[in-house]
Amino acid sequence: MPETAPSTAPGPAPGSVPGSVPGSGAAPGRREPSGDGPPVILLRDVGRVFPADPPVHALRGVCLRVERGDYLAVVGPSGSGKSTLLNTLGLLDRPSSGSYLLDGIETTALGDGARTRLRGRRIGFVFQSFHLLPHRTVAENVMLAEVYGGPPRRGRRERAMAMLEKVGMAHRAGFPPGRLSGGERQRVAIARALLGEPSLLLCDEPTGNLDSGNTEMVLDLFDALHGQGLTLLVITHEDAVSARAGRRVRISDGLLTEE
Amino acid sequence: MDIRDLWSEALAGVLARPVRSALTTLGTVLGITTLVVTLGVAATAGNQIVGRFDELTATAITVDVPGRLGPAVGWDSHAGLLRLRGVVSAAAVAQTDASSNLRVTSNTLVDPTRVTGQTLAVVAATPELPGAVLGRMTRGRFFDAGHVRRGDRVAVLGEQAAEMLGVARMESAPAVFVEGRAYTVIGVLGGLRREQALSTAVIVPPTAGAQLGLKHVSRVLVNTTLGAAELIARQAPLALSPGHATELQVIAPPTPKRARDAVQDDVDGLFLILGLVSLVVGAVGIANVTLVTVMERVAEIGLRRALGAARRHVAAQFLLESTLIGLAGGVVGSGLGVVTVVAVSAVRDWTPVLDVRLALAAPLAGAAVGLLAGLHPSLRAARMEPVDALR
Numbered sequence: 344m345p346e347t348a349p350s351t352a353p354g355p356a357p358g359s360v361p362g363s364v365p366g367s368g369a370a371p372g373r374r375e376p377s378g379d380g381p382p383v384i385l386l387r388d389v390g391r392v393f394p395a396d397p398p399v400h401a402l403r404g405v406c407l408r409v410e411r412g413d414y415l416a417v418v419g420p421s422g423s424g425k426s427t428l429l430n431t432l433g434l435l436d437r438p439s440s441g442s443y444l445l446d447g448i449e450t451t452a453l454g455d456g457a458r459t460r461l462r463g464r465r466i467g468f469v470f471q472s473f474h475l476l477p478h479r480t481v482a483e484n485v486m487l488a489e490v491y492g493g494p495p496r497r498g499r500r501e502r503a504m505a506m507l508e509k510v511g512m513a514h515r516a517g518f519p520p521g522r523l524s525g526g527e528r529q530r531v532a533i534a535r536a537l538l539g540e541p542s543l544l545l546c547d548e549p550t551g552n553l554d555s556g557n558t559e560m561v562l563d564l565f566d567a568l569h570g571q572g573l574t575l576l577v578i579t580h581e582d583a584v585s586a587r588a589g590r591r592v593r594i595s596d597g598l599l600t601e602e
Numbered sequence: 603m604d605i606r607d608l609w610s611e612a613l614a615g616v617l618a619r620p621v622r623s624a625l626t627t628l629g630t631v632l633g634i635t636t637l638v639v640t641l642g643v644a645a646t647a648g649n650q651i652v653g654r655f656d657e658l659t660a661t662a663i664t665v666d667v668p669g670r671l672g673p674a675v676g677w678d679s680h681a682g683l684l685r686l687r688g689v690v691s692a693a694a695v696a697q698t699d700a701s702s703n704l705r706v707t708s709n710t711l712v713d714p715t716r717v718t719g720q721t722l723a724v725v726a727a728t729p730e731l732p733g734a735v736l737g738r739m740t741r742g743r744f745f746d747a748g749h750v751r752r753g754d755r756v757a758v759l760g761e762q763a764a765e766m767l768g769v770a771r772m773e774s775a776p777a778v779f780v781e782g783r784a785y786t787v788i789g790v791l792g793g794l795r796r797e798q799a800l801s802t803a804v805i806v807p808p809t810a811g812a813q814l815g816l817k818h819v820s821r822v823l824v825n826t827t828l829g830a831a832e833l834i835a836r837q838a839p840l841a842l843s844p845g846h847a848t849e850l851q852v853i854a855p856p857t858p859k860r861a862r863d864a865v866q867d868d869v870d871g872l873f874l875i876l877g878l879v880s881l882v883v884g885a886v887g888i889a890n891v892t893l894v895t896v897m898e899r900v901a902e903i904g905l906r907r908a909l910g911a912a913r914r915h916v917a918a919q920f921l922l923e924s925t926l927i928g929l930a931g932g933v934v935g936s937g938l939g940v941v942t943v944v945a946v947s948a949v950r951d952w953t954p955v956l957d958v959r960l961a962l963a964a965p966l967a968g969a970a971v972g973l974l975a976g977l978h979p980s981l982r983a984a985r986m987e988p989v990d991a992l993r
Contacts, residue, residue: 430989433908435907435908435988435989435992436989455912455913456912459907459910459911459912460910460912462908462910463909463910463911464910466908468905468908468909470905470992472901474901474902474904474905474908474992476618476902476905477618478614478617478618478619479614483614487905487906487909488909490603490604490607490611490909490911491603491906491909491910491911491912491915492603492910495604496604496606496607535909
C-alpha cells in the first residue's frame with residue numbers, strides 16, 4: 344500500500360471513518376498549503392489492545408489523516424480511548440497493530456531511542472496540568488524544550504524569549520510558575536511546546552484546568568497559531584473548545600468517526 | 603544532550619529543595635568526618651609520641667660493659683665513637699658495686715656530735731661527661747685532659763652530693779675525703795637530663811679513680827642526632843671494642859617507626875569501622891531520599907521524556923544529583939574533620955599532622971557514596987514509561 348494513498352481505501356472496521364480531505368479548517372497565511380508534502384499524521388488501521396481479562400481494545404482500526412496546517416479536535420467521553428490515541432500520536436505508546444506515519448516517517452518500526460528523538464524534535468506537548476517545573480523560572484521552563492537534542496546552547500534564551508513574546512508572556516520571563524494564573528501557565532507551556540518549531544502541537548485537554556476567560560484566551564492563541572500555519576491536534580471533551588477547531592473527529596469505544 | 607545542560611539540570615534539581623538536600627548529606631558528613639578525624643588524630647598522635655621520644659630518649663644510647671670483660675673497652679675508645687656520623691657526644695664511665703657505697707666526708711675531723719660522713723657513689727669518668735649527660739656546671743669547672751694526664755686528685759660533685767657534703771664555694775678549694783684520701787673539689791655538676799643518679803655521686807678522673815678500684819670502663823654514654831640512634835646502636839659496640847663487640851650490651855631507644863605503628867593500630871581499628879558504618883548509613887540515607895524524590899518527580903520525568911529525553915538522560919540526571927549530594931557531604935565532612943583534628947591538636951598542644959591526600963580523597967569518597975546510592979533510584983527513574991509518568 345503506497346504511503347500517499349488515501350486511507351479511505353481499506354476501511355477495515357465498520358463505522359470507522361477515515362481521515363477526510365483537508366481544507367475544512369483552511370485559514371489564511373498557512374506555512375504550507377495542504378497536500379504539499381506528506382501529511383503530518385497518517386494513521387492506518389491502528390489498534391491498541393491492553394492485555395487484561397478480557398483484553399481491552401482501546402483503539403480499533405483507527406484511520407486518520409492530518410495535513411499540515413490542520414486544526415483538529417478529538418472529542419469523546421472519558422474512557423473512549425482519547426488518551427490512548429494521544430499517547431499513540433505523541434509516540435509515548437506503541438500501537439498493537441496498524442501503522443503510524445509522522446511527517447511521512449513510519450514510526451511503529453522505530454526503536455525506543457529513535458522514537459524519543461522524533462518526539463523531541465517534531466511534537467510539542469501541551470498538557471491539562473501544564474507540567475511546569477515549580478522551582479524554575481518561566482524562561483527556564485521554556486528553555487527546557489531545547490535541553491534534549493536541541494540546537495546549541497548559544498541563543499537559547501533569546502529563542503525562548505521570542506516564543507514567550509509570541510504567547511504574550513515575555514513580561515513574566517523571570518517569574519516562578521507558581522505566581523502565574525492558570526491561563527498564564529498554559530501559555531508558558533504552549534511557548535515551551537512551540538520552541539524548536541514542532542510539526543505538530545499535541546494538546547491534551549488544554550483548557551481542562553482553566554476558567555472560561557482563560558479558556559477563551561488560550562483558544563484565541565490556538566487560532567492565531569493555526570493562522571500562522573501550525574498543525575494543531577486538540578483532545579477535549581468541551582464543545583466550546585472543539586467548536587473552534589476546523590475539523591472535529593469523535594472517538595467512542597476506540598472507534599473514530601468524522602463529524 | 604550538552605554536558606553543561608546535564609550539569610545545570612542536576613544542580614537545579616538538588617537546589618530545588620535545599621533543606622532536604624542538606625539533610626540528606628548528613629549521613630555522609632558524619633561518615634566522612636569520622637574517617638578524617640580518625641585518620642588525622644591517629645597520624646597526629648602517632649607523630650606526637652615519636653616527637654616526645656625525640657626530645658630525650660630517642661637519641662640516648664648506653665653501652666654496658668659486663669664486668670667480666672675487664673679492660674675490653676679502653677678509656678680512650680669512646681673517642682672513636684665521636685668519629686661516627688650521627689654521634690653528638692660520648693663519655694666513658696667506670697662504676698663498680700664496691701665504688702657505689704663509699705664513705706665520703708668533707709673533712710677529717712671527727713666530731714662525735716654530728717654525722718659528718720655520707721655514703722656516696724664514686725665514679726670515674728672521662729672529661730666529656732657533662733656533655734654526655736646533657737648537664738651543666740653549676741659551680742666551678744669539670745676536669746680536663748690535663749687533670750687526667752697528670753693524675754691530679756681532683757673531684758667534681760653531683761649537685762645533691764655537694765649539698766649533702768656542705769660544699770658550697772669553690773674559691774677556697776675545698777676537699778672531700780674518700781676512704782681517707784683527699785680530693786680537691788673543682789666543680790659541681792647539675793641539671794642532669796640523663797644518668798640522674800650521678801647527682802649524688804663523686805666524679806673523679808680515670809687516673810685518680812684507679813686508686814679506688816675504678817680501673818675499667820663499665821658504661822659508655824652516647825648521644826646521637828635525631829634518627830641516628832638505630833644506626834649508631836648497631837655500630838657502637840664494634841667501634842668501642844672490635845674484639846668483644848657481641849658481648850657488649852647496647853641499650854637503645856625503641857625505633858620510632860614501631861612506636862608510631864603501635865599507636866595508630868590502637869586508635870584506627872575501632873574508629874575506622876565506626877566511620878565506614880556511618881558512611882554506609884549515609885549511603886542508605888541518600889538512596890532513600892533519592893528514591894522518594896524520584897517518586898515525587900514522576901510528572902517531571904514524564905515531561906522530560908515528552909520533551910525528547912532518552913532513558914539515559916533521565917538516569918544521568920538523577921545519578922548526578924545523588925553524586926552531587928554525596929560530594930557536598932564529603933566536602934563538608936572533610937572540612938569538619940580537618941577542623942576537628944586541628945582543634946584536638948590545639949587542646950593537647952600537638953602539632954596537627956594531616957595527609958593532604960586524605961583531605962582531597964575524602965570529598966571523592968563522599969561523591970562515590972552518592973554515586974553508588976543513586977544507582978538504584980536513577981535506574982528506576984529511567985525505567986519509567988512516559989505514558990505512566992505523565993498520567
